[in-house]
Amino acid sequence: MRHETERLWALAADELPLEDLRYVQLHLDDCPECRDALEAVHLARRTLNAARGSTPAVVWGPTDAKVGALVEKRLRAVSRPRWVPALTGALLVAAAGVVAVVAWPGPGPVEVPPTQPPLVEVVVPRPARVEMARGLTRVAANLEPVASGMTLGTGDVLKTGVAGKAFVRLPDASHLRLSAATQVALTRAEERDIALTVSRGRVAVRASHQSRQSFVVHAGDVVIQVMGTIFSVSNEPEGVEVAVSEGAVQVVAGESRRLEVRAGQRLFVDGRTGRARTGRLTPVIEQELGEVQGLAEAVTSAEQQAVVAAPGGSAPGRVSALPRLSVEEARARVVEPLEGATAPLPGASPPPSPVAAPAAPPQGVVTAAAPGEPERWEGPGTLFPSLAGGAFRGVPAFRDEGASAPAPQRSAPAPEGPTSEEGDWAALPKPGAEVAGPKLNDEHEPQKAAPLVTEVAPASAEKAPSPVEKAAAPGEKASAQKPQPRSLEQLFLEKAEASLEKGGCERFLAGLEDIALDGTEPAQVARVLRARCYETALRPRQAMAEYAKYLEAFPKGRFADEARAALGR
């Protein structure tokens, strides 16, 4: 029976040699069963032929973005050593500038004198600029690669590749994040008038609070009118999606429909039917919005520090590069320490240390020199010098972890999925980075997490510096009476740890990964914070993978016990 079927298939597929063909045909004439079998084979082949051309409906937009993000991550990991030294240098340079501002003794919070001329008057418009770029091109006669620091203008059309991603600062100090496989046109990029057209892909926007004529985003037939807010717009063949994490936007869909999308809402307008549906923000969107917010805050913080640090708000050589600040923002610039973490000791007068770690808080912290004290600001561009270079640790990093970090992992190697391929098939080179952690023990209770990042409380002579502080200034005999200038990494780690309780730790995952890959002391903390964040988010598989990575990198690290306990070892 088996060989009959084989030859019948071969007959139907024209695979039979001529001599066999004659033999089979003769046999078929005398064998009704074989004719029935041949009919079954023909039926099977007809069905196969009909099915051969069917193509599954894949929503390529999100898949493109996921693949792009993973490719970017992979290539970034490969090329990391090339820019690590540059980043280290940039951080050290940043230290000098920031220490001058943060560590200088002052009487505490200082309000900007109301008599000070409003900064609005001294601001010079600044063109749109690419803050970070990877796989970014400008669509012209040919695709021109766009690098970080390049200025843009009205009419420029930007396109990111499948592995691309970019951050752009707009003339009104708003910030734009382009996801992979995105094309967006700066239809109008003026100081008081912004219009963007999203042809495909997704952009996340952190609109500034500047007064302006209009800020609109066009995506297909949908128009989004913006006030100060944080939102994203995606334009895919299936429809347009608008998601808001802060504030609200007005969406005009169709001829007369005007909808308001508020914080935490997501609106999807079907591209074919025009039907609108609402939903909640997805982790991927939250991640992207968090990234653009983090970057915007970091840049704005750096710029504002420059303004406040300069007497009368005019740092030489810096003013022309400042964003335009509103009167309200100028008045609101009450200088306060960051959640009790940056308050200098009363009476302490630490001199600025040339070896101190960089300390520019990524969250809009505004500090000022004490009245009457000499200005410690060292000049323009030293707070975040790495921004223009395209790398900045601490700020939500220049990577897209939408798929790997906060997004639900539904890929084949699911929690119950196989962890290895069968040996019969020749295995391709196995990734070294993949960690097959042990299966989740559902009854496993994560250990009570010990605080990883110790807040720099008003220092006392008795209090020993935290491990993170030690890591920030190894070998330096820190005076217990002097506040330790904290690095960007410390600030970021503190924020990340705080977010474990407050919620929203997902937005720190990318930055933590960035720090964790360096293999330094803060990398231990970063890796464990990632694991705890995943535990908090009830994603144990990812948490175990993080713990496994930790043990791989730091088998004798100070969190090794916690990691082993989590992994059940």
Next chain:
Amino acid sequence: MPAETVPLPRLVPTPLPGGQVEARLLRLVDRIKNDDALAFEELYRLTRDDVARTLFHLTGRRNDLDDLVQETYVRLLRAIPAFRGESQFRTFLYRVCSNVALMHLRWWRRRREDLSDELPEQVFGGVDPERAAQQAQATRLVHRALDTLSAKKRVVFVYHELCGMGPEDIAQAVGSSYNTVRSRLHSARLDFTKAMKALVQLEVQP
């Protein structure tokens, strides 16, 4: 029919690929080896439809297809440094596909509760609705019949009958010998024919 007296039929080899396409893919591979992300993007655009269709037939599932495509390209990126041009790039790509699909099939077959998942939706561009409906019905039947095959037989059968690969290339793609492939293919044909006949009878019955 005295089967022993007749040798096993010869199988149709893989049609030769378009030289330009293959050369273009190989150039892209060279660039990817130098960490050129844009080259990978181009390769992705060139091959993603084929990969999606192949994975669709290999696994018969739509719900996880985007994840499978994603997994395939991640593995491909890792594997490309080991590609030395000893086979066609398409064969190399199918090898990655088969590894991903096999892993998924074995995992999924341990989760039979997922059987209630909806059958995939298909896109039938440029065909009339009647033909599209026939195609959808045929695809549904084929995938149900393929579900009766073992994972290895299914891969070999799909590569030969739906992807048009010859046994030599399939052997490279799945890392087995020519004779193993041929044996699996013939066995799969037998099982598939049986399953299809039974399915059609079920469809005919009220």
